[in-house]
Amino acid sequence: MTALSNTPSSPVPARLPLFPHLKRRVNLTMVMLALIVIGFAFLLPFYWMIISSLRPLSEWYARPIPLFLNNPSPSNYVQLFQRADFARGALNTVILCFFTVTTQVFFCSLAGYTFAKLRFKGREGLFIFILGTMMIPSGVGMIPNFIIMSRLHWIDTYLPLIIPGIANAFGIFWMRQYCQSIPEELLDAARIDGCDEFGIFWRIVIPIIQPALASLAIFTFLGTWNDFTGPLVFLRSPDKFTIQLWLSVVSRQANLFQPHLVMAGSVLSSIPIIILFASLQRYFMAGLTAGSLK
Amino acid sequence: MVTAAPASTAAARSKKPWLRNSYPYLFISPFYLTFVLFGLVPIIFSIVVSTFDWRGVRPGDFIGLQNYITLFKEPNFYKALSNTVYIWLGTVPVMILLALVFAVLLNSKFVRWRSLFRTVYFLPVVTSLIITGLIFGMLFSTSYGLVNNFLVRLGFAPIQWLSDPRFMKLILVIAILWRWTGNDMVIMLAGLQSIPPEMYEAARVDGANEVQNFWYITIPLMLPVILFDLIISTIGTFNLFEEPYALFGGPDGGVRGSALVTGLYLYSNAFVNARFGFGSSIAWVLAVIIFSLSMLQLKLGSRKAQ
Numbered sequence: 001m002t003a004l005s006n007t008p009s010s011p012v013p014a015r016l017p018l019f020p021h022l023k024r025r026v027n028l029t030m031v032m033l034a035l036i037v038i039g040f041a042f043l044l045p046f047y048w049m050i051i052s053s054l055r056p057l058s059e060w061y062a063r064p065i066p067l068f069l070n071n072p073s074p075s076n077y078v079q080l081f082q083r084a085d086f087a088r089g090a091l092n093t094v095i096l097c098f099f100t101v102t103t104q105v106f107f108c109s110l111a112g113y114t115f116a117k118l119r120f121k122g123r124e125g126l127f128i129f130i131l132g133t134m135m136i137p138s139g140v141g142m143i144p145n146f147i148i149m150s151r152l153h154w155i156d157t158y159l160p161l162i163i164p165g166i167a168n169a170f171g172i173f174w175m176r177q178y179c180q181s182i183p184e185e186l187l188d189a190a191r192i193d194g195c196d197e198f199g200i201f202w203r204i205v206i207p208i209i210q211p212a213l214a215s216l217a218i219f220t221f222l223g224t225w226n227d228f229t230g231p232l233v234f235l236r237s238p239d240k241f242t243i244q245l246w247l248s249v250v251s252r253q254a255n256l257f258q259p260h261l262v263m264a265g266s267v268l269s270s271i272p273i274i275i276l277f278a279s280l281q282r283y284f285m286a287g288l289t290a291g292s293l294k
Numbered sequence: 295m296v297t298a299a300p301a302s303t304a305a306a307r308s309k310k311p312w313l314r315n316s317y318p319y320l321f322i323s324p325f326y327l328t329f330v331l332f333g334l335v336p337i338i339f340s341i342v343v344s345t346f347d348w349r350g351v352r353p354g355d356f357i358g359l360q361n362y363i364t365l366f367k368e369p370n371f372y373k374a375l376s377n378t379v380y381i382w383l384g385t386v387p388v389m390i391l392l393a394l395v396f397a398v399l400l401n402s403k404f405v406r407w408r409s410l411f412r413t414v415y416f417l418p419v420v421t422s423l424i425i426t427g428l429i430f431g432m433l434f435s436t437s438y439g440l441v442n443n444f445l446v447r448l449g450f451a452p453i454q455w456l457s458d459p460r461f462m463k464l465i466l467v468i469a470i471l472w473r474w475t476g477n478d479m480v481i482m483l484a485g486l487q488s489i490p491p492e493m494y495e496a497a498r499v500d501g502a503n504e505v506q507n508f509w510y511i512t513i514p515l516m517l518p519v520i521l522f523d524l525i526i527s528t529i530g531t532f533n534l535f536e537e538p539y540a541l542f543g544g545p546d547g548g549v550r551g552s553a554l555v556t557g558l559y560l561y562s563n564a565f566v567n568a569r570f571g572f573g574s575s576i577a578w579v580l581a582v583i584i585f586s587l588s589m590l591q592l593k594l595g596s597r598k599a600q
Contacts, residue, residue, distance in 0.1 A: 045430065046417070048440050064442070065439075107324045111324065140574075143577065144339040166328060172325060198321075226422035228424045247425065251428055254543070259435075263428075274420065
């Protein structure tokens with residue numbers, strides 16, 4: 001607790017308490033203690049998920065169920081990997097993520113760049129319109145969307161999960177912010193060299209906006225990976241299920257005992273997200289606050 | 295070929311300026327196309343659908359406002375509404391307060407390990423909503439739960455947290471607080487960082503203490519951010535769906551529908567019972583409620599700020 005001694009050398013306060021430094025130290029210690037306890041409370045559910053995933057089937061019948069693992073075992077994970085439906089769900093989710101990420105990054109950056117750097121009639125109005133659509137309650141359109149998708153014969157395909165979001169308002173807003181910092185001279189030089197507008201975007205702009213592309217790719221990946229409602233509404237056949245859908249279906253099979261598999265599956269499906277988050281934390285938090293503060 | 299390429303683009307430029315001028319519109323068109331087809335048309339169309347006895351994909355008879363009249367006579371609708379209000383009262387005020395306190399503490403230079411705490415408090419936000427539900431189902435499970443483990447060790451009888459109507463909503467509230475508080479906290483952190491430090495400097499010179507700083511500088515300047523958090527949390531509560539779905543094993547809100555919230559009610563009517571017309575009327579009534587609440591909060595918030 002050495003940090004507690006770095007109390008600021010503040011100017012003399014108006015009223016001098018009897019032991020000013022002691023009081024501040026006690027308060028700070030209390031605050032730190034509270035923060036640590038709350039931190040453990042936030043971690044506790046993760047602890048229980050991991051413990052439950054490593055608890056071999058034979059130990060699930062002990063009462064009360066042990067708080068710690070006497071002999072942690074990977075048996076649940078082994079069993080999980082032997083199930084074709086889990087592997088299939090994981091593969092499907094990866095494929096779906098690949099398509100949402102590539103299409104959204106492409107179309108959002110193209111539109112974002114256009115709004116930031118090209119001059120055309122109605123630019124401001126069209127952009128404000130895009131921002132305005134973010135306020136529309138999307139839930140209202142859910143049923144008609146389903147009807148439209150079924151008329152297009154898109155039910156039980158990944159198209160309803162990919163196509164509506166290819167050029168979404170948040171992505172365009174995000175890319176436009178970043179593209180505004182591209183130096184004008186670079187684009188003019190390319191134009192003089194006879195590069196067409198799409199060539200400029202593809203050869204000049206894309207390479208220099210890579211950090212923004214990466215963060216948009218992360219948000220999109222996270223959104224698709226964790227999505228449940230979309231796949232639940234639009235997918236039908238079990239061989240097309242995503243991981244989230246698989247978890248929910250398996251956890252609802254009340255006639256089979258498989259909470260140990262559900263917990264192992266939950267841990268596995270959280271791992272990519274946690275790794276991404278841990279390594280790119282700054283981008284995550286920046287994206288979260290981008291929409292909230294003008 | 296090599297020399298011909300620039301010449302042909304130059305020709306295209308001089309001959310067809312409309313082509314060159316239309317590039318920007320072409321580049322932004324995917325948004326408007328998808329928005330019209332999957333955003334605008336469905337919203338307008340849903341008003342139409344809500345006036346039909348529309349079951350499944352095929353339209354039924356036009357019945358005017360009958361769906362709305364049925365809805366307002368439906369006891370389950372009021373149950374879902376009152377459950378949602380319960381969840382709102384249990385989560386939103388607590389969450390806003392906690393998020394603000396966490397943000398202020400984790401923004402203070404006197405607190406150690408700030409980035410570690412931020413990471414830990416934010417970690418639930420990247421966890422999927424289904425997994426959130428499943429984890430809390432495991433924590434509060436009658437036989438395999440951590441909570442009942444403690445109860446049994448302390449000599450109490452295990453409690454059926456997830457099937458006893460007295461506790462079901464409470465568990466949902468706890469799960470929501472765990473999952474979403476970090477989200478509001480990060481937004482508030484960004485808000486705090488935009489307050490100029492000179493304001494606190496000036497207050498310190500005038501002899502203000504930390505508590506006074508909090509009440510007279512932080513709170514008033516943070517009011518717009520708090521309001522933003524309040525509105526998104528309110529919208530989130532009325533759309534609540536995946537957490538209770540995973541926690542209570544489906545869209546019916548568990549035993550006696552004790553955790554039936556508006557999001558589940560809409561889903562089960564629309565997609566389980568395939569009552570598209572009736573479901574659309576629920577969606578519209580909910581949209582009106584959410585919109586009115588947001589406006590009310592904005593009004594109250596801007597009056598306070600004056």
